[in-house]
Amino acid sequence: MTETMSKSAALSREAEDLATRPKIVGASVKRTEDPRLLTGNGAFVDDRKAPGVLHVAFRRSDHPHALIKSIDCDAARKADGVVAVFTADDMSDVNAVFATSRMKNYHATPITALATAKVRYVGEPVVGVIARSRYLAEDALELIDIAYEPLAVVIDPEQAAAPSAALLHDDAGTNVLCSREFRTGDADAAIASAAVRVSGRFRFHRKTPTAMENRTYLAEYEPGRDELTLFTSSQVPGIIRDALSDALDMPGSRLRVVAPDVGGGFGGKASLYPEEIFVAFAARRLGRAVKWTSDRMEDLAATSQAFDEIIDAELALDASGHAVALRAEVIGDVGAYSIYPWTAVLEPVQVVSFLPGPYKIANYLGRVRGVATSKPPTGPYRGVGRPTSTFVTERLMDMAAQRLGMDPVALRLRNMIQPDEFPHRIGSGIIWDQCAFTECLNAACETVDYRGLRARQAAARAAGRWFGIGVACYAELTGIGSRISVAPGMPINTGTETAKIAIDSTGAVTAAFGVTAMGQGLETTLAQVVAEHLGSRVKDIRVIQGDSAAVPNATGSYASRSAVLAGGAATLAAKEVKEKIIRAASHLLETAPEDLVVADGKVTVVGTDRALTFRQLARAVYLEMGRIPADKREELTSTKTYDPVFGTSATAAHLAVVEIDPETYQIKLERFVVAEDCGRLINPMIVDGQVHGGVAQGIGAALYEEVVYNDEGQNVTASLVDYIIPTATEVPPIDVVHIEAESVTTLNGFRGMGEGGTIGAPAAVANAVADAVAPLGIDILELPISPERLFRLIDNRKIHEDSSHGHET
């Protein structure tokens, strides 16, 4: 009787406690990372002091495609302060790395630190100089003499795909490194008989991630143990560790890869780089610490780039505005190499995978080819494929609405998968779990008073102003588990993450993960998850991340996965440690486990002031022998791996309002709204920040950012003067609305959300600009839409009109 009462009392007390105590998950906890970063005490790779460190500078190819006939390094070797000069010939004992894939019609390409026999893009590393200082290393670069035999330039992806084109990789036998087709129903037939058809040749130009910290690598070597530690500004230290283990024939126990504070990534630091292999090799060869700090020009010329697709797409609808078919032919310019580990497949195939978007379209045909050209490889960039697919599909939706004389929001709501229609399989085979498509779109419209805004637009148009409203809706796969791969056919596992939580003999909590923060505040959010499930305080938890030695297997942070996967693993491990705490405390306090509550770093007997702090408990478990019998003593640790199996999805609707100056063609964003569903929020402040930053990058992609290669294969935008990213005056205030429909397929209901801002914004801005200039009879099919491109479009239209008028008279 007493026991029952006490049990129910404890339960109600705990329920009350949970209800009244401010929840840790869901609170806008200020970041624990901030104090060090605000005071100049951050530890970015280049900040690290290594005794006797040597500095690397690379002589890079100035040819887009050429045979290396000879390299003369004699003068450079003799230069002041130079310790060593290496070419590919010096690195024959380093294994090439291949990004393999199970996908059919795919060709991997060898990745080496330095170009071997041939260069394939301007900026490819050919020779590495190692000197006492970076200044001296760079001085010596000029003394190297390389004789090239130029080969045919391979720049245009359509020409490169032709059978007659010069080949970048003879072993592949083609420049088409991958091709794929998705087919559901009979799109050709459905399009042929449809009442309404809209189509276009869309182009999303090449861009680059441009993290504020350039890539930097520092390898420290202990000759006595043959132990190497690579400090790298990477999002994926686990992947780099495994790849270097293969390249250098070193076991993981003697090879540690650490990503300390990382100054932004956005996908550009999520791949293996030649310079990483080189720095590790050189440190081991020389028995010294070796560092390479990229400059911005190298970053713009040799960090993985993004997008660069040509999409011929057609959408067919019936007379009432129901979409019946979508057909697309995509060419992706993947650059000179198939990037490790993601492969050349990643970006272009995702475009075709996601084109049907949030809509019910019974017939789909999507074909894609990834074509090699003489440019740096494309790789993962925030959103991967989906910024392009969303741009195309959402533009087609607006074009269809215009043709049908329907409101674009109404057309979308008519075609969206409705809340009671999930799960839904789209034409490419992706299955959407419960997604908040209509909820997000309605919420975005409500936030701006959509009808009122349209009325404002009508008045502005009547006054001759170019005022436009654009919406874009999408879903992305997030928190992907082991049953599907982040990149199709990729042989490495991206579907699990591990957390290792330990309470040590001082009572302190350490939580170690294989994921890596590059600005998204994982030290805070993962501590929130641990605190919630362990009963600790956020400030008492030390989070270790970005270290390949922290857990046996990990990859890193990419693909909006860390909250879902590391958060899930943290939950499992924290719960197990909490159970151990309760068992130990139950013994120590001679109280039934049901009567104990763990919160704020202590265990309390409900209804009493009897309590043990974690410190007292840990001392009893580890130090004060005899308090707990040996057979009951458990180490207060847990290591758990979480696999969401399939993963989940995140959804948003973006709405942009623009006004264009008819004199200068300057496009001014007046307002931007995002209604998003990333499931249960861990830290709303951080989620808002991720959305703001993602949208700013999406605005950059829509209006400013373009890597331009000329016909000779030279990058003509290799400085931040020419490659323009948005500043504070270009990004408008951004409203964020959270739908918070918890995922039913992941632990805690998290959905993941790091990328979405960049997926929706380009399409929303493109639609807003198109809407603003719709009265002039032009469409926006190409991004970024610079004032110059807009001017040419309008000017061409005027010329066309003038000439047709000429015919009439």
Add this chain to the structure above:
Amino acid sequence: MIEPVTIRITINGDDYERPVEPRMLLSDFLRNDLGLTGTHVGCEHGVCGACTVLVNGDSVRSCLLLAVQLDGAKVETVEGLGATHALHPVQKAFHDCHALQCGFCTPGMLMTTIDLLRKSPLADDEDIREGLSGNLCRCTGYQNIVRAVRQAADELNALKTDEAVS
């Protein structure tokens, strides 16, 4: 090699006398010779603003200056603001408003903000955006940085008003 030149320079109130190679950038001098790695280098061509420091009270790009030019100068860097346990009001405002993510541009943003707050009334947010437009941030979309600068400006204005009243 060109002979080093000895300079005397005051950084965050500390006096230094150091030989420097004439081609040594101020940013490299601060980071490599003095170990003041709080000043970050983002582009080395004067666009991104990550390396912003104050020289004789004005914000400058330390990647565009040679250390040898600064003989006798007074330099302020992020290390001269508050400490981790005692943040400067501008640092605190950045912390409160989540005005930093990766933290790489942050020291430059802070130093630019200090300069703005000393010289400009920052009457509206457009002034703040204009004032920050020489500093690139890739993570935050600037919105929370603008909020933080607004918070710091309002606090400082309130302080000034208090002083005027008292």
